[in-house]
Amino acid sequence: xxKKKYKILVLSxxxxxxxxxxxxxxxxxxxxxxxxEFFYVKKPTEVIKQDNQxxxxxxxxxxxxxxxxxxxxLLNSIAEDYNVKIKYKFAIxxxxxxxxSHIKEVNPDVIVLGKRKQKxxxxxxxxxxxxxxxxxxxxxxxxxxxxxxxxxxxxxLGIFQGKHKPLDxxxxxxxxxxxxxxxxxxxxxxxxxxxxxxxxxFSSLKTVNYVFEKGDNAIDNLSKYLSKNKxxxxxxxxxxxxxxxxxxxxxxxxxxxIGKLNVSMLISGRQPYEL
Numbered sequence: 596x597x598k599k600k601y602k603i604l605v606l607s608x609x610x611x612x613x614x615x616x617x618x619x620x621x622x623x624x625x626x627x628x629x630x631x632e633f634f635y636v637k638k639p640t641e642v643i644k645q646d647n648q649x650x651x652x653x654x655x656x657x658x659x660x661x662x663x664x665x666x667x668x669l670l671n672s673i674a675e676d677y678n679v680k681i682k683y684k685f686a687i688x689x690x691x692x693x694x695x696s697h698i699k700e701v702n703p704d705v706i707v708l709g710k711r712k713q714k715x716x717x718x719x720x721x722x723x724x725x726x727x728x729x730x731x732x733x734x735x736x737x738x739x740x741x742x743x744x745x746x747x748x749x750x751x752l753g754i755f756q757g758k759h760k761p762l763d764x765x766x767x768x769x770x771x772x773x774x775x776x777x778x779x780x781x782x783x784x785x786x787x788x789x790x791x792x793x794x795x796x797f798s799s800l801k802t803v804n805y806v807f808e809k810g811d812n813a814i815d816n817l818s819k820y821l822s823k824n825k826x827x828x829x830x831x832x833x834x835x836x837x838x839x840x841x842x843x844x845x846x847x848x849x850x851x852x853i854g855k856l857n858v859s860m861l862i863s864g865r866q867p868y869e870l
Contacts, residue, residue: 601629604703612740616709621677622744626773627766633683753826756782777801784809
């Protein structure tokens with residue numbers, strides 16, 4: 596039986612953090628045997644400044660040529676360092692519409708977004724992270740600008756124990772094979788439970804548990820411990836609970852975790868809502 600190759604789609608606004616995002620994505624692809632595609636969208640207003648139709652067409656063609664050259668240079672460098680092929684596509688149009696259309700066309704297993712220090716990665720002023728979490732059922736990998744996953748280096752993997760299994764993903768076993776032990780398990784307000792991956796128990800691996808007292812500073816304290824323990828990747832679960840109920844139902848606020856933790860995060864696919 597042929598082994599599945601996971602499709603990884605990188606969405607970027609092509610700012611300074613793009614290289615960091617692509618490096619971490621390439622390392623993820625190495626670990627899970629993934630095929631990477633880079634997708635970049637520009638709004639027409641960022642490209643076309645003229646009213647003249649022919650001038651506008653020349654400008655669009657020029658933009659495509661310049662963007663393609665810039666993307667190729669960056670992708671080729673990272674592909675060589677990480678020994679992974681990276682396809683790309685560039686579009687001009689409504690950013691969210693183009694992204695949704697491309698997601699439907701590609702049907703990726705994982706979508707990758709970037710996050711600068713203490714900020715979400717925005718596309719045209721809109722918060723794309725929440726938009727993708729709303730529209731994509733599968734795992735979302737949020738790559739931190741300041742903590743790049745390095746080639747040929749095992750992960751220091753952190754597990755955030757919320758209501759749902761943080762590693763309830765198809766490629767959980769591949770991640771574990773590329774992880775240093777002990778694993779680090781983090782939980783707010785309760786005794787940690789036995790860790791289980793989506794398709795296999797890995798509780799036999801040595802695990803260090805950290806339990807944080809509930810309160811206003813819980814996530815800030817968690818952030819300090821992630822830094823202290825040099826966590827490369829934090830795995831977090833999510834469910835179908837409405838955003839307004841997230842705190843009560845999942846015992847943590849996913850948006851706060853993404854916004855405040857300066858570490859790359861792998862958020863599981865959307866899981867069934869449970870009472």
